[in-house]
Amino acid sequence: MVHKLTAEARQQFFADHPAWKEAEGKDAAETTLTFADFNEAWGFMSRVAVYADKHDHHPEWFNVYNRVEITLTTHDAGGLSERDEKMAAFIDRIRG
Numbered sequence: 478m479v480h481k482l483t484a485e486a487r488q489q490f491f492a493d494h495p496a497w498k499e500a501e502g503k504d505a506a507e508t509t510l511t512f513a514d515f516n517e518a519w520g521f522m523s524r525v526a527v528y529a530d531k532h533d534h535h536p537e538w539f540n541v542y543n544r545v546e547i548t549l550t551t552h553d554a555g556g557l558s559e560r561d562e563k564m565a566a567f568i569d570r571i572r573g
């Protein structure tokens with residue numbers, strides 16, 4: 478069972494991860510990454526995909542050429558959870 482972050486933990490999430498913003502009308506966190514080219518973007522996405530598969534937690538994302546938009550939310554919890562926090566921390570570590 479996975480639970481949504483408490484209001485305090487949610488606030489802490491956005492304080493700890495300044496590259497992430499609250500999604501509008503949705504209990505989720507969003508970020509946009511820009512890479513040198515598609516090859517770099519796809520390399521990044523591959524690393525996130527391996528993480529997602531390993532942790533059974535999957536991003537909502539959109540890619541055009543060198544841009545990757547990511548929305549993190551936990552469908553099973555109906556909002557942001559610790560799983561999103563861990564995935565955001567992973568993405569922030571590898572985003573360069």
Ligand SMILES: C[C@H](O)[C@H](O)[C@H]1CNC2=NC(N)=NC(=O)C2=N1
Nearest residue numbers: 533534535536550551552553554
């Ligand atoms: C059955 C499977 O474990 C669930 O559907 C997992 C898969 N990946 C998931 N990813 C996300 N973002 N939220 C979930 O609730 C979720 N649930």
